[in-house]
Amino acid sequence: MFAFIARRLGLLIPTFFGVTLLTFALIRMIPGDPVEVMMGERRVDPEMHAQAMERLGLNKPLYAQYFDYIGKLAQGNLGESLRTRTGVWDEFATLFPATLELSLAALLFAGTLGLIAGVIAALKRGSLFDHGVMGISLAGYSMPIFWWGLLLIMFFSVWLGWTPVSGRIDLLYDIPPVTGFMLI
Structure with missing residues (x-):
């Protein structure tokens, strides 16, 4: 060892x-x-x-x-940003909570949805639902993540209007940052 x-x-x-x-x-x-x-x-x-x-x-x-x-x-x-002339570490520290929050929310959402769909597909083996879950998961695994990101932005932001097209929150809302996280 x-x-x-x-x-x-x-x-x-x-x-x-x-x-x-x-x-x-x-x-x-x-x-x-x-x-x-x-x-x-x-x-x-x-x-x-x-x-x-x-x-x-x-x-x-x-x-x-x-x-x-x-x-x-x-x-x-880590040096100094050529654009903002602030430290790279400072920029990283201010933007990392958003990345962490997004990744944890995505992990929770994907894990929950994947677990439920996997259990149902296992219980109904060979059914249309099982083949549909298999096809969707294969398509999701095969396509590049940046392409999925663009498609999901188009679907949820442009078509449904549920989320802002860019940024973390719509410009109509002003939430003062306390921790760097939107949910905390």
Whole structure:
């Protein structure tokens, strides 16, 4: 048991470096200049551009940028958003409760509905209901999740009008945030 845990912990460090190297490389492959993204559509003065490159550390060689990136990650610093100029961790912390609430509600809904439909289909094996549940579950499993998301938004928001098309709540309601969760 100890050998298994030691092997797994031994794989943790190379995995961490592999993921960070892949992330770093993919971010650097994005076309465009990050300083121009920060400044917006205005024409960027070359002197201001150079100062921003210096401040962000983008004038250093790639290996130095990578080691700075690793050092900041090790300290828990996820960086600064280029758009809002606030910390990434702060943005994550404000938006994570909505994600958690949505995923728990979806898990509860899908688990309850799936359990009930599965029990009924098992009790009526070979019936039209059983084949219907099997077909719906196969279609649901086969289609990409983003496509289901678009279809469900169209159905519940546009066609039925039960939910807002975007956002967590309709703009007609103003609920002051207390915990970050809508239900709590």
